[in-house]
């Protein structure tokens with residue numbers, strides 16, 4: 001009995017058996033997500049469709065066989081296969097549980113995450129999954145006694161195996177050419193579900209796109225300048241970057257549950273139809289600060305050239321980036337920045353993460369030292385998942401029951417949504433707190449814009465979290481809240497008609513508007529400014545003309561003189 005158990009846990013295999021077993025294990029267990037996709041998408045309207053569906057497992061088995069025939073050689077086979085299985089087990093968990101796809105931007109999220117973010121994903125179901133589908137097979141492989149033929153025979157057998165597999169693949173490929181062409185075109189994401197090629201290819205793509213030799217930094221506009229500033233009342237603008245907040249869960253935008261009890265009484269504008277420029281922080285954040293619109297935007301270049309904070313700093317703004325979300329994705333690399341450590345202040349932090357309240361205290365402190373034009377960016381942790389329950393203090397547990405776990409897919413949807421809504425409720429409080437801090441300083445020309453980086457799926461169509469490829473992403477991941485508050489002083493000096501802007505609050509907007517609208521509002525003169533993307537301009541122009549008509553010479557701007565705004569030159573606004 002003991003001997004049989006020992007044999008079972010130290011299997012004797014030929015190299016050929018190892019290749020077949022590895023192919024079968026990947027086919028059946030480590031590609032569950034791929035099979036679910038095939039099951040949902042493949043048509044079964046005719047006999048050809050059925051035969052095509054039946055051929056897919058054989059095709060994948062042969063493909064996996066080719067990979068293992070080429071890679072599982074003496075010395076390296078155990079370590080290589082153990083790595084592939086362990087990584088595939090993790091990828092499989094994420095794809096099955098959260099319905100995500102593995103591509104280069106997903107690998108970017110993996111490589112550029114921090115310890116706290118990674119810890120957020122740990123939960124018992126992940127542990128069991130990895131133990132069963134990753135660790136056990138890895139242990140068996142490491143203990144296996146694999147017998148290889150002498151080199152000559154091994155090479156001959158492999159060549160024969162490859163020939164048979166490739167011939168069979170050619171036969172299947174040509175036989176179902178039309179079916180593959182149509183099905184492949186309609187389901188381009190399919191390959192991102194196939195373990196292990198999905199994460200190997202995505203990792204290669206990630207390193208080739210983001211980790212190549214650094215190019216020299218590109219200055220897009222060396223001649224930026226600032227509109228004349230009233231030295232007695234400098235502009236101080238707060239930009240709050242939301243995290244994972246989706247527009248539809250804000251009661252300001254029509255959500256049935258009261259998630260904005262504080263802001264509903266504030267003199268703000270909620271822009272209800274704003275589309276994000278990406279579905280993950282790493283993708284959206286650099287794009288939000290880039291002067292390029294999404295159709296012209298290339299992330300690799302954008303990371304290495306002027307963005308809005310660079311230009312404002314060069315023009316004379318004191319820019320400070322306060323980060324409670326694990327980093328600024330290279331956007332703040334050239335300005336003053338502070339990443340808040342997870343143990344920064346016991347009042348808000350538990351050693352793993354901090355509530356966003358920590359940002360408000362820092363904002364109040366920063367305002368005491370303001371000397372000239374200032375931009376303060378508050379990068380909040382907002383509704384960062386999957387541990388939504390860690391994003392708000394107990395006093396904000398208003399909607400219940402909640403899902404107090406990171407394995408959100410095991411909670412009923414109602415609990416997930418309650419937990420998420422509590423995090424929005426806290427965000428409402430944070431934004432209002434920031435406004436109150438600014439209101440305390442009428443000696444400054446203050447304003448605030450809150451905008452989230454991307455949205456979130458909360459179980460709709462079985463989808464969770466975010467990060468779906470842009471063109472396939474649902475509205476929940478793309479529509480983000482955006483909220484504006486301006487002090488009376490800034491409204492006046494920028495000739496902004498707030499009622500006009502309110503009337504336009506439901507117009508479609510996108511992250512593409514951010515660079516140009518903020519450049520205009522903050523008085524940045526740059527050739528990169530494009531007036532068609534300035535959401536404030538239609539309401540500044542009207543007031544400007546109106547003011548000119550009514551008063552001719554009696555209206556004097558607080559910030560310098562007033563010129564009619566022109567493309568490429570936002571003088572004195």
Ligand SMILES: [Zn+2]
Nearest residue numbers: 244280281453
């Ligand atoms: Zn994000």
